[in-house]
Amino acid sequence: MLITAPAKINLYLGVHEQTDEEGYHGVDTVMTTLDIADTLAIAPSDRLMVKTVPEADFPQESNSAYKAAVAMGEAFGREPNFAILIDKHIPICAGLGGPSTDAAATIMGICRYWGVDPRDERIDAVARSIGADVPFFLYGPPAHLDGRGDTMREMFRPLTGTPVALVKPMTGGVSTVEAYRRFDESPVPAGELEPMLDAMRAHDEDAVFSHVSNNLAPVARELCPEIGEILDWLREQPDVRAVNICGSGATVFAVCKTQMAAEKIGIAAMKEHGWWAQAAKMEKSGPFIAVG
Ligand SMILES: C[C@](O)(CO)[C@H](O)COP(=O)(O)OP(=O)(O)OC[C@H]1O[C@@H](n2ccc(N)nc2=O)[C@H](O)[C@@H]1O
Numbered sequence: 001m002l003i004t005a006p007a008k009i010n011l012y013l014g015v016h017e018q019t020d021e022e023g024y025h026g027v028d029t030v031m032t033t034l035d036i037a038d039t040l041a042i043a044p045s046d047r048l049m050v051k052t053v054p055e056a057d058f059p060q061e062s063n064s065a066y067k068a069a070v071a072m073g074e075a076f077g078r079e080p081n082f083a084i085l086i087d088k089h090i091p092i093c094a095g096l097g098g099p100s101t102d103a104a105a106t107i108m109g110i111c112r113y114w115g116v117d118p119r120d121e122r123i124d125a126v127a128r129s130i131g132a133d134v135p136f137f138l139y140g141p142p143a144h145l146d147g148r149g150d151t152m153r154e155m156f157r158p159l160t161g162t163p164v165a166l167v168k169p170m171t172g173g174v175s176t177v178e179a180y181r182r183f184d185e186s187p188v189p190a191g192e193l194e195p196m197l198d199a200m201r202a203h204d205e206d207a208v209f210s211h212v213s214n215n216l217a218p219v220a221r222e223l224c225p226e227i228g229e230i231l232d233w234l235r236e237q238p239d240v241r242a243v244n245i246c247g248s249g250a251t252v253f254a255v256c257k258t259q260m261a262a263e264k265i266g267i268a269a270m271k272e273h274g275w276w277a278q279a280a281k282m283e284k285s286g287p288f289i290a291v292g
C-alpha cells in the first residue's frame, strides 16, 4: 500500500498561556494541507519495522509512524506487524507537521489492512496519543481545532490550488518543545480568531489571507534569527498575499498570487540566500491511499 502524507501550514495559530495537567497549552488553530508530501509504503511483515529515506539519525522506536503502529496494536489488541518505508520529502523541525502526517498515514494504512473504520472513536484517541497535530491530518480538509490543537471544531471548504512559497534556513530548525517552553518565558497574546473563522466560512480568500496570524512567531524568530531575515525578505517580494511562520517554525510561508510568483520566490531564496525553498499548492485533504 502506498500512502501520500501531505504537509500542513497554520493559517492561524493562537497559543494560550493556560496549560493542562500534562503541560500542553490551549491552542486555537486553522490548518490546511499542502501538496508537498512524504510517501509511505506499508506492507504486512513478520514484525514491526520502520525505515526512512534518507535514513533517520534516531532509532526506529522514536519514529512517529512506529509509535502510531504500536498504539494501533494496543488499541485493537493485535500485533502491528508491518514494514513501513517512509520516503521523506517534508523537512523536519520545520513546523510542517512531517512526523504527524506520517503517523496519520500509518493509522489510515493499518485501518485499511485491519478493516477498521477510520471514524471509530478509538482512532481519534490513538491519533491524539501520538501528537497534537495528528487528528487534523486524519480529518483532512482545512479546519479549526482547539483543545491542544487536537480537537476538531469546524471544517471548511478547501482553498485547493492556492500557491504558496515555503522558505527556511538550509540547516537547523526549531524544536516544537523548545518553542513552547520559550513561549512560557515571554508569552505573546493570540491574534483575533473570529475574523479568520468568518473568512473561512465565507470562503473569502482576501479576508482569510489578511487575517493570517501566529503568536509563536516572535519565539521562533528569537530561537532562530534567520527566520526573521526570511520573514522580512518574503514580505518585500512581489505578488505576495500573506507571510507567516508554519507552526513553531523554522519554515516561513508566503501565500502568492500566482504559481509563477511562488516558483520565482523559491528560486531567488535558494540562489540569492542559500535557503531551502519549495513552491507548493494548498491541497484538499490529508493523507490518502494512492495505491492499495
Ligand atoms: C506547533 C504546532 O505544530 C501547530 O500546529 C502544534 O501545536 C504542535 O503539534 P505537534 O508537533 O503534534 O506537538 P506534540 O508532538 O503533541 O507536542 C510536542 C511538544 O509541544 C508542546 N505542546 C504541543 C501542543 C500544545 N497544544 N501544547 C504544547 O505545549 C509540548 O511541550 C509537547 O511535548
Ligand SMILES: Nc1ncnc2c1ncn2[C@@H]1O[C@H](COP(=O)(O)OP(=O)(O)OP(=O)(O)O)[C@@H](O)[C@H]1O
Residues within 6 Å of the ligand: 058, 062, 063, 064, 065, 086, 091, 092, 093, 094, 095, 096, 097, 098, 099, 100, 102, 103, 133, 174, 175, 176, 177, 247, 248, 249, 250
Ligand atoms: N516520521 C518522522 N519524520 C521525521 N522526524 C520524526 C519522525 N518521527 C519522529 N521524528 C522526530 O521528530 C523530530 C521533529 O519534531 P518536531 O515536532 O520538532 O518537528 P516538526 O517537523 O517541526 O513537526 P511539527 O510541525 O509537527 O511540529 C525529529 O528531529 C525526529 O527526531
